[in-house]
Amino acid sequence: MAKIFVLVEHRQGRLRDITFEMLTKANELTEKTDAETTAVLLGNNIVEHAKTLTEYAKTVLLVQDPKLENFNSEAYRKILAKLITEHKPSLVMMGHTSYGIELAPRLATALGTPLATDCLDLTFEADGLAVTRQMYGGKVNVKAMLRKAETYMTTVRQATFTAEKPATPPNGQIAEVPSLLTEEIAEKRFLQYVLPPSGGVDITAAEKLIGIGRGIKDQTNMSMIEELAKTLGAVLACSRPIVDKGWLPSDRQVGSSGKTVKPKLYLALGISGAFQHVLGMKSSDLIIAVNKDPKAPIFSFADYGIVEDLFKIVPALKGKIYELKGQKA
Amino acid sequence: MFNTSKHNGEFSDLDVVVCVKHVPETAEAELRIDKTGKAIEKTSLVFDINEWDDYALEEAVRIREKQGGTVTVITVGAQDSESTLRKCLARGADTAIRLTDPKFENSDAYAIAKILHSAIKNLHYDLILLGAQAGDDGSAMVGPILAEMLNIPHATMTKKIELNTGTAKVNRELEGGLEEQLEIKLPALFAVQTGINEPRYVSIMGIRKAMQKEIKVMGLADTGLTEADVGPAGSWTTIEKLYVPPVEKQAEFLKGTPEEIATKIADIVKSRGLI
Numbered sequence: 001m002a003k004i005f006v007l008v009e010h011r012q013g014r015l016r017d018i019t020f021e022m023l024t025k026a027n028e029l030t031e032k033t034d035a036e037t038t039a040v041l042l043g044n045n046i047v048e049h050a051k052t053l054t055e056y057a058k059t060v061l062l063v064q065d066p067k068l069e070n071f072n073s074e075a076y077r078k079i080l081a082k083l084i085t086e087h088k089p090s091l092v093m094m095g096h097t098s099y100g101i102e103l104a105p106r107l108a109t110a111l112g113t114p115l116a117t118d119c120l121d122l123t124f125e126a127d128g129l130a131v132t133r134q135m136y137g138g139k140v141n142v143k144a145m146l147r148k149a150e151t152y153m154t155t156v157r158q159a160t161f162t163a164e165k166p167a168t169p170p171n172g173q174i175a176e177v178p179s180l181l182t183e184e185i186a187e188k189r190f191l192q193y194v195l196p197p198s199g200g201v202d203i204t205a206a207e208k209l210i211g212i213g214r215g216i217k218d219q220t221n222m223s224m225i226e227e228l229a230k231t232l233g234a235v236l237a238c239s240r241p242i243v244d245k246g247w248l249p250s251d252r253q254v255g256s257s258g259k260t261v262k263p264k265l266y267l268a269l270g271i272s273g274a275f276q277h278v279l280g281m282k283s284s285d286l287i288i289a290v291n292k293d294p295k296a297p298i299f300s301f302a303d304y305g306i307v308e309d310l311f312k313i314v315p316a317l318k319g320k321i322y323e324l325k326g327q328k329a
Numbered sequence: 330m331f332n333t334s335k336h337n338g339e340f341s342d343l344d345v346v347v348c349v350k351h352v353p354e355t356a357e358a359e360l361r362i363d364k365t366g367k368a369i370e371k372t373s374l375v376f377d378i379n380e381w382d383d384y385a386l387e388e389a390v391r392i393r394e395k396q397g398g399t400v401t402v403i404t405v406g407a408q409d410s411e412s413t414l415r416k417c418l419a420r421g422a423d424t425a426i427r428l429t430d431p432k433f434e435n436s437d438a439y440a441i442a443k444i445l446h447s448a449i450k451n452l453h454y455d456l457i458l459l460g461a462q463a464g465d466d467g468s469a470m471v472g473p474i475l476a477e478m479l480n481i482p483h484a485t486m487t488k489k490i491e492l493n494t495g496t497a498k499v500n501r502e503l504e505g506g507l508e509e510q511l512e513i514k515l516p517a518l519f520a521v522q523t524g525i526n527e528p529r530y531v532s533i534m535g536i537r538k539a540m541q542k543e544i545k546v547m548g549l550a551d552t553g554l555t556e557a558d559v560g561p562a563g564s565w566t567t568i569e570k571l572y573v574p575p576v577e578k579q580a581e582f583l584k585g586t587p588e589e590i591a592t593k594i595a596d597i598v599k600s601r602g603l604i
């Protein structure tokens with residue numbers, strides 16, 4: 001029977017959300033064909049994870065080895081290459097995460113398996129696997145076909161599929177497979193996890209956030225935004241480019257590689273709305289976005305949008321809020 | 330490969346190859362899909378070095394400044410990608426290679442990696458650096474594919490590189506602000522994440538120097554690859570069509586003069602009890 005492999009992602013004792021998102025999509029695909037969802041779980045002392053996964057997948061292929069205590073793309077590559085060669089799944093899914101990005105292209109090359117990364121959707125068509133991806137920072141969608149093959153590989157964008165338990169429990173079986181690793185991977189060793197030092201401000205606790213992005217253009221423009229934040233009683237947060245430039249510390253970053261926030265107000269200034277950022281703020285109660293590009297993706301997530309130069313809006317808004325506060329006092 | 334006798338005996342020369350891509354700047358541009366339906370209209374767009382690659386180049390130049398060696402930049406692109414290579418030379422790269430051939434057009438990341446590999450395998454390198462992804466296709470694939478073809482270890486999403494003799498300690502970005510630290514044997518390939526350093530501006534002196542440097546140009550015949558290895562024939566994926574992302578929800582747009590808009594925003598915020 002044809003199989004779809006889902007590589008289980010877990011870290012520091014926790015199964016990551018992307019795992020369940022992929023399993024849900026895999027189950028949707030297997031329902032349409034006569035395939036079966038197989039969760040592939042690599043790690044050490046992870047039987048509990050395997051048990052959880054039997055509620056989502058028909059089979060859980062489990063490989064346990066002390067050398068798999070932490071993710072190592074080389075260790076994973078060796079084991080997965082063997083499992084894929086043996087089981088010949090029609091599709092291998094991984095997260096488009098730091099782990100998937102590290103592993104998938106190399107494994108696909110080693111196996112000669114066509115790969116599409118950062119997929120938003122997957123469909124089996126007569127000619128093979130069709131995928132939906134994005135280009136130019138999410139401004140354009142792409143439908144692409146993978147070269148016809150026995151096995152396809154994809155990495156899947158996080159928070160794209162909604163995780164759901166199957167309506168009929170699959171009562172999956174755990175199949176433990178011995179690890180083929182004979183020694184530690186010498187050329188690539190995991191040393192430790194590192195948490196960058198905190199800057200002392202917890203943006204996740206703020207009621208009102210002003211999120212700033214690339215549209216701020218110059219560091220000298222920061223003072224104007226800081227004044228608005230002060231008047232409004234809001235905390236400054238940002239998208240990645242602002243941290244990269246060193247204008248704000250990394251603990252102010254909102255998005256997949258930063259914090260997830262849910263304030264009562266998120267005022268996005270000069271943020272285009274790349275999915276990495278949106279992932280971290282889309283659940284805010286009220287989102288107001290100012291951007292010059294009317295097609296900026298942020299406008300699909302905002303409640304209110306303003307297509308205008310933010311440097312015209314910011315001083316005017318500061319004045320208005322000041323006025324309103326004065327009336328109240 | 331590791332000469333330890335130079336530079337105070339502490340560091341050795343390192344030959345670094347940096348792969349760069351010449352891409353349109355689209356962060357603040359309004360994009361249109363062209364008549365073929367498979368690409369965007371590029372005539373009104375400004376092209377520059379891919380943002381991620383810019384950080385990779387800066388990292389390479391810093392390594393050379395600290396411990397000696399060479400920096401070679403390499404790109405697969407049309408003739409106009411020359412401007413990106415010139416910029417890299419002006420910023421401190423020593424030599425540049427441009428892989429250009431009509432047959433390379435419409436290559437996906439896999440085919441691009443093969444083309445890069447065909448040239449890099451003949452160079453001496455201790456380190457290969459490139460951006461973790463490109464701002465156009467965002468596939469994040471070329472680095473690890475190239476590392477597999479060269480049979481050297483790699484790390485992607487690299488936020489920090491600390492070089493020692495024969496090894497490097499690198500920090501990789503995970504999710505939610507977390508990083509992992511790895512130790513990797515050299516030679517190795519690192520795909521760097523933005524923010525790893527602060528790329529410098531081009532100096533007038535650098536531009537003058539860059540003008541005199543020669544850019545080596547190679548075509549399909551020089552690579553040892555065949556037509557079947559490159560372009561759509563040598564790719565894993567083929568673009569069927571481009572389209573504007575469907576809008577599931579659209580913001581209510583506030584219009585008027587800046588003053589009027591400011592009043593509307595302030596009223597909305599106030600109505601939620603937030604002023």
